Amino acid sequence: MIINKRYDILLLFINRYYNFLDKLSAACIIYHKYCTKCHIKCHTKDYFYLVTENVRLRLQLRIHFIYQSRRIILKGKKLLSAILVSALSVGILAGCAAPAAPAAPAAGGEGQTEAAAAPADEQVKIRVALWDYSNTEYYKTMFDAFSAKYPNIEYEVVEFPADEYPTTIKTQLAGNQDFDVVFLKDLPTMSALIAGGHLMQLDDLMANDSEFDKSHYSGLIEQLGVDGKSYGVPFRKDNNMIFYNKDLFDAAGVAYPEDGMSMQDYYDLAEKMTSGSGNDKVFGAHMHTWASNASMYARRTEEFNQLDTSTYESLIPYYKTLLAMQEAGYIQDYGALKSGNIHYSGVMYNQQAAMLQMGTWFINMLVENADFHWGVCSLPSETGLGNEKAVGGITPVTIGAYSKHPEAAWTFIKYVCGEEGAKVLASTGILPGYGSDAINEIFDAIPQNNEFAPEGLSKYINIDTYVVEFPMSEKAGDIDTIIGEEHSAIMTMTETPEEGVKNMIDRVNALQ
Amino acid sequence: MADLNKSDAAKKRGAMKRKKTLVAWSFILPNLIGFFVFTFVPIVFSLFLSLCEWSAGNQGVKFVGFENFRYMFAQDRSFRIALKNTLYYTVVTVPLTLFIALGLAMLMNKPLKGKTFFRSVLFFPYVASLVAVAVVWMALFNPERGPINGLLMSLGVQNPPRWAASQVWAMPTIIGLTIWKGMGYYMVVYLAGLQGVPSELYEAAEIDGANNWEKFLNVTWPCITPTTFFVLMMLVVATFKSYDIMYITTQGGPGEATKVLAYHIFNSAFVSMKFGYASAVAMVLFVIIIALTIFQFKMEKRFTNY
Numbered sequence: 079m080i081i082n083k084r085y086d087i088l089l090l091f092i093n094r095y096y097n098f099l100d101k102l103s104a105a106c107i108i109y110h111k112y113c114t115k116c117h118i119k120c121h122t123k124d125y126f127y128l129v130t131e132n133v134r135l136r137l138q139l140r141i142h143f144i145y146q147s148r149r150i151i152l153k154g155k156k157l158l159s160a161i162l163v164s165a166l167s168v169g170i171l172a173g174c175a176a177p178a179a180p181a182a183p184a185a186g187g188e189g190q191t192e193a194a195a196a197p198a199d200e201q202v203k204i205r206v207a208l209w210d211y212s213n214t215e216y217y218k219t220m221f222d223a224f225s226a227k228y229p230n231i232e233y234e235v236v237e238f239p240a241d242e243y244p245t246t247i248k249t250q251l252a253g254n255q256d257f258d259v260v261f262l263k264d265l266p267t268m269s270a271l272i273a274g275g276h277l278m279q280l281d282d283l284m285a286n287d288s289e290f291d292k293s294h295y296s297g298l299i300e301q302l303g304v305d306g307k308s309y310g311v312p313f314r315k316d317n318n319m320i321f322y323n324k325d326l327f328d329a330a331g332v333a334y335p336e337d338g339m340s341m342q343d344y345y346d347l348a349e350k351m352t353s354g355s356g357n358d359k360v361f362g363a364h365m366h367t368w369a370s371n372a373s374m375y376a377r378r379t380e381e382f383n384q385l386d387t388s389t390y391e392s393l394i395p396y397y398k399t400l401l402a403m404q405e406a407g408y409i410q411d412y413g414a415l416k417s418g419n420i421h422y423s424g425v426m427y428n429q430q431a432a433m434l435q436m437g438t439w440f441i442n443m444l445v446e447n448a449d450f451h452w453g454v455c456s457l458p459s460e461t462g463l464g465n466e467k468a469v470g471g472i473t474p475v476t477i478g479a480y481s482k483h484p485e486a487a488w489t490f491i492k493y494v495c496g497e498e499g500a501k502v503l504a505s506t507g508i509l510p511g512y513g514s515d516a517i518n519e520i521f522d523a524i525p526q527n528n529e530f531a532p533e534g535l536s537k538y539i540n541i542d543t544y545v546v547e548f549p550m551s552e553k554a555g556d557i558d559t560i561i562g563e564e565h566s567a568i569m570t571m572t573e574t575p576e577e578g579v580k581n582m583i584d585r586v587n588a589l590q
Numbered sequence: 591m592a593d594l595n596k597s598d599a600a601k602k603r604g605a606m607k608r609k610k611t612l613v614a615w616s617f618i619l620p621n622l623i624g625f626f627v628f629t630f631v632p633i634v635f636s637l638f639l640s641l642c643e644w645s646a647g648n649q650g651v652k653f654v655g656f657e658n659f660r661y662m663f664a665q666d667r668s669f670r671i672a673l674k675n676t677l678y679y680t681v682v683t684v685p686l687t688l689f690i691a692l693g694l695a696m697l698m699n700k701p702l703k704g705k706t707f708f709r710s711v712l713f714f715p716y717v718a719s720l721v722a723v724a725v726v727w728m729a730l731f732n733p734e735r736g737p738i739n740g741l742l743m744s745l746g747v748q749n750p751p752r753w754a755a756s757q758v759w760a761m762p763t764i765i766g767l768t769i770w771k772g773m774g775y776y777m778v779v780y781l782a783g784l785q786g787v788p789s790e791l792y793e794a795a796e797i798d799g800a801n802n803w804e805k806f807l808n809v810t811w812p813c814i815t816p817t818t819f820f821v822l823m824m825l826v827v828a829t830f831k832s833y834d835i836m837y838i839t840t841q842g843g844p845g846e847a848t849k850v851l852a853y854h855i856f857n858s859a860f861v862s863m864k865f866g867y868a869s870a871v872a873m874v875l876f877v878i879i880i881a882l883t884i885f886q887f888k889m890e891k892r893f894t895n896y
Contacts, residue, residue, distance in 0.1 A: 245860045252646030252863075270863050274647025413755020413844075414734035419725065479648070556862045567845030572757035581845075588665050 202486045203232040207247060207478075208261035209240040220502045224493045231486045233259075251276035257478040258487035261313065265546060266554035268302070268310060268474055273552040277309045278477040283488045284308060290492055294512050296544045302474055304550055310474030311495040312511025314503065316437035317468035318374045318547075319538055320344075320458070321444065324451035326351065326360065326432045335433065337456040338464035341375070341399040344433075348408040351432040362408040364431035365400060366422040367415050369558075369565035370471075370547060371435055372400055378469035378545055379459045384561065385551050387583045395460055397568055397575035404569070412569035423447070437470050438539060441521075442507030445528050453532040468541040471548070472511065509539050553589055560585045639869035646865055658870035669871060671846045672854040675761065679850060680829040683765050687825055688818070691773045695780030696810075709781075713774035720771065724838040727767045728754060754840050757847040764835055764848055771835075772828070776821050783817030784810070819890040823883060830879050851875050 211217050221233060236257065238246045244267040247260065251271060260277070262268045271277050284290055284299075292299050298312045320335055327334050332350050339347075348362030365371050373393060376382035381392035403409045410425070423440075425431050427447050434440070435457065444452055456465040475495055477487045493499055500510035504520040518536035525531045548554055561582055568578035640659075643652045662669050698709050715723060730738050731753040742750040751759040791809045800808065833852035836842055842849035842857075851871065859868035 248646070248863060249860065270645075274645050274863065275649060276647065411734050411755070413752055414732055416840075416843075417728045417732045417754050418735070419728070559857060559861055563843060563846055563849075566841075566843035567757065567847075570752070570755045570757070570844040572844055572847070578845075585667060588667065 201230050201232070202483045203234055204258035204481075204483050204486050204490060205234050205236055205256065206259040206261070206490070207236045207238065207250070207255075207257040209238050209243040209263065211235050211237040216502050216506050216508065220494055220499050223498065223502070224490060227493070227498075228489060231489060233490065247271075248274075248276075251478060251480075254480050255478070256480045256482055258481040258483050259490050260476045260478050262310070262474050262476060264471060265302070265474070265548045265550055266558045268476065269304070269550045269552055269554040271476070272304050272309050272550075276479050278479050278481060278484060280308045280310070280477065280488070283477075283484070287488070287492070294497075294514055296513055296542065298472060298511060298544060298546070301544075301546050302472065302550065310476040311491055312472045313475045313495050313499075314439075314473035314508060315511045315544065316439060316470035316472070316509055317538055317541065317544075318370075318378070318435060318437050318457060318470045319454045320433050320435055320456070321426065321440055322433045322453055322455070323426070323429055323431075324453050324532075326429060326450075328451075330432075334453055335455045338462055339455070339458035340462050341396060341458050341460055344458035345399055345403055345408070348403055348433065349406070352406075352408045360429070361410055361425075361431040363403065363433040363435075364422055364425050365403075365409045365412070365435065367412060367566075367569075369562045372396060372565060372569075373561065374435065374469055374547065375457050375459055377547060378457050378467055379461050379463045380467075380545060381461070383549060384554070384557050385549050387586050390579050390583050390586075392460075394575045394579055397578070401568070401571065401575065412566075416566070438509040441509075441524075441531075441535065445507045445524060445531055448530050451530050451532075454535070454538055456538070465537065465541065467543045467545055468538075469545045469547060472546055474511075513540060553586075556589050557586055560589075636869040636872055639866050640873045641870075642866040643864075644866045645863045647863075651866075654866070658867050659874075661867070662870055662874070668846060668849065668854055669851075672849045672851045675846075675848060676830060676850045676852075678761060679765060679768075679832075680826060682762075683768050683829045684822065684825045686765070687769045687772055687776060688821055690769060691776035691821065692780050692814075692818075694773065694777045695784055696806075698777065698781060699784045709777075712777055715771045716774040718771075720834060721838055723771060724767065724835060727763075727770075728839055731763055755844060757844050760840055760844060760847045764839060767839070768829070768832070768835060772825075776825070779821055780814065780817055783814040787813040815893060816890075819886065819893075823886050826882055826886070827879055830875065830882075 206221075208217070217235075221235075225231070225233070238250075240263075243263050247262065248267060248270060251257070251260070252274065260271075262271070268277070284292070295312055296315075298315060299308050299310075302308065302310045302312065320339075322335055324334065330351055330353070332347065335344070335347055344363070351360070351362035353360050370377075373382060373384075373396075375396050376392045377384075381389060383389045400409070404411060410420075410431075414420075422434060422436060423443055426434055426440075426444070429450060441454075456463075457469070475491050477484050477491070481487050495511055497512060497514060497516065500512035500514070500517055501520065503510040504517045507521075507524060509521075510517060518540050521535040521539055522533070524535060525533050548558065551557070564573070564578045564582045564585075567573040567581075568575055573581065639651070641653060641655055643654045643657070644650075694712055698705060698712075702708070730736050733739060733750075733752040733755045736753070738753075739750040753759050753763045787810060791813070792805060795805050795809050831852050833850055833856060836848045836850055836853050837856070840848045842853050852875065855868045855871045855875070858864045858871060
């Protein structure tokens with residue numbers, strides 16, 4: 079503003095001076111004319127000289143003023159930039175000061191590792207990365223209870239969209255984001271993150287913590303490890319089962335499905351339960367579109383292992399049964415489900431299918447939505463395996479490699495994956511990674527509040543041998559993609575099961 | 591004195607020139623900085639990455655020379671399929687969109703009742719959200735319950751195509767969606783081109799006794815070649831780099847029937863975390879697009895009439 083004013087005054091001054099010069103030259107010219115008219119030539123030259131000199135002067139002056147004004151403008155610019163720079167540097171200093179402040183407690187935090195005591199003094203803030211936080215009630219319940227117990231640990235939730243979570247979290251950690259607690263959706267993502275060195279090893283933290291007991295996690299901590307090192311604690315685990323609609327079975331007068339069915343039994347049951355046509359058709363079973371909806375059967379019996387291509391052929395008989403069911407119209411067509419983006423839950427809620435293979439999270443969904451009696455049994459298999467083994471995915475919680483407060487993060491993980499967190503999860507019908515008698519009781523108590531739920535659910539959540547849906551491997555992401563693609567080719571009947579499985583084998587073997 | 595004046599003037603000119611240059615720079619600089627930071631540097635970096643192995647991990651970048659390219663051409667079956675699919679998609683989509691857009695533009699250029707209405711209707715798919723359009727499209731083409739197959743069956747077609755649920759028909763289904771979505775935009779481009787054709791030429795052709803087809807062939811088509819080249823270039827680049835449609839509708843399936851190069855790049859980078867390899871595939875795509883664009887520019891010089 080000041081600069082502008084000074085500049086204006088200058089311009090005014092220049093203008094006035096020019097006016098004066100103009101008047102002067104005009105006067106000269108008039109005088110000259112007058113002289114010529116009078117034929118007096120004596121002084122004319124002088125007046126001419128005066129005029130030309132005037133012009134020269136004006137030019138010089140103009141140049142002078144331009145330079146002068148530019149210098150002033152430049153000076154003003156320098157001043158302005160100086161102000162800006164100083165303002166910026168103050169800002170940067172302030173910005174530096176802000177992260178510098180928590181850095182000090184971080185150092186203190188490491189001091190604590192040695193002292194292993196008195197965490198109550200330090201106030202730390204941990205960053206927790208997860209999905210679906212804002213629309214999932216139990217996270218808030220659990221985290222609030224954690225805050226009440228550990229008032230010195232604040233938490234900041236960083237939420238990402240659920241569908242893109244695996245991709246987003248990989249990209250975020252590749253950018254060295256300092257998340258302390260990282261929830262993961264699946265094991266292929268975890269494998270990729272371990273391979274990238276983005277997750278912290280938890281062995282020391284586990285070993286130094288006398289309160290932590292691995293035996294509550296049915297051997298899953300070991301299964302989540304790579305090369306004998308642990309990286310995560312299971313927050314949730316899932317067992318895949320057959321959910322069935324008891325009302326439909328009763329109406330048809332067919333006996334309920336039982337543990338240890340063969341695939342043929344499953345096929346026969348689906349055939350018996352299929353009825354009606356058009357919009358009123360009730361399908362004997364429902365098969366969702368994920369590749370795991372086919373591979374889970376063979377994975378449970380451990381006939382199939384994604385990391386060993388010589389086991390892939392064990393999928394063929396399962397695919398044959400499922401395709402036969404699809405062809406006979408006992409299950410809905412894969413292509414129709416895929417094009418229609420049809421969610422399995424609606425099919426079950428509307429009683430359009432009698433059986434569904436799904437994970438234990440469906441217990442929670444049925445408790446909240448079902449208005450029919452339902453039951454569960456273990457998956458059918460080619461080997462007739464009963465309820466001795468469980469198969470499913472795991473939701474691990476890990477510590478990011480760039481965490482500033484690993485100690486506090488561990489306290490957090492131990493809480494949400496421990497008895498207290500597990501109780502909150504179990505009370506909503508979600509199967510926690512942590513297992514204990516108290517958790518079993520919660521599941522067995524579900525029918526007390528919900529007339530449709532079956533008795534004795536603990537039988538299916540408390541199983542000694544737990545097979546992870548997808549073993550840990552650096553290549554897990556690639557293998558998962560390949561199996562998914564070939565699954566869609568087989569289920570749309572564009573490849574026979576034999577061709578599809580052969581493609582799987584060739585493609586997985588060709589992986590770099 | 592004169593010398594002094596001259597040097598002053600020169601100085602002044604120099605200063606003016608500098609000032610003008612500075613002003614010019616200050617105008618393009620914001621955009622240039624953005625381009626440099628967000629486009630140029632990443633392109634150069636990805637050129638470098640294509641010769642490396644990098645999983646975005648802590649192990650850093652490992653230089654592997656042409657290994658990525660060797661693997662791509664010698665071993666990676668998905669790359670070959672993706673390349674084939676991309677070519678199929680482009681070769682079918684581009685001419686069809688071009689001719690349909692031109693046809694519609696010529697129709698819309700005629701005095702027609704409710705022209706504005708039809709023009710809006712045809713332009714609507716272009717402005718509609720791709721996700722919404724794709725979901726509706728997939729519902730229409732549902733192999734079991736879709737209205738399209740319902741219609742076909744009531745017309746007596748015994749085994750109607752299974753559209754997105756079949757390896758043979760998945761790509762045509764997506765091509766149909768792409769054309770329907772994009773034709774409105776290119777129709778508007780063509781309309782602008784058609785309105786630029788001088789009416790004297792038509793009058794002259796009429797006096798010479800040319801019929802409609804001859805008028806189109808000898809007046810309209812030559813006059814709109816610059817528009818055609820513009821549309822062609824935009825379409826080729828757009829189809830080569832498109833992946834969003836496949837991502838929303840079929841996720842590259844069934845099998846790998848609709849997996850295109852851009853989708854393969856996305857998968858390699860963000861699912862498999864092989865950024866080096868993904869960059870190598872991206873480089874191949876880049877070279878293909880650049881080569882095609884240069885070729886088209888050359889052709890434009892040769893065939894454009896004005």
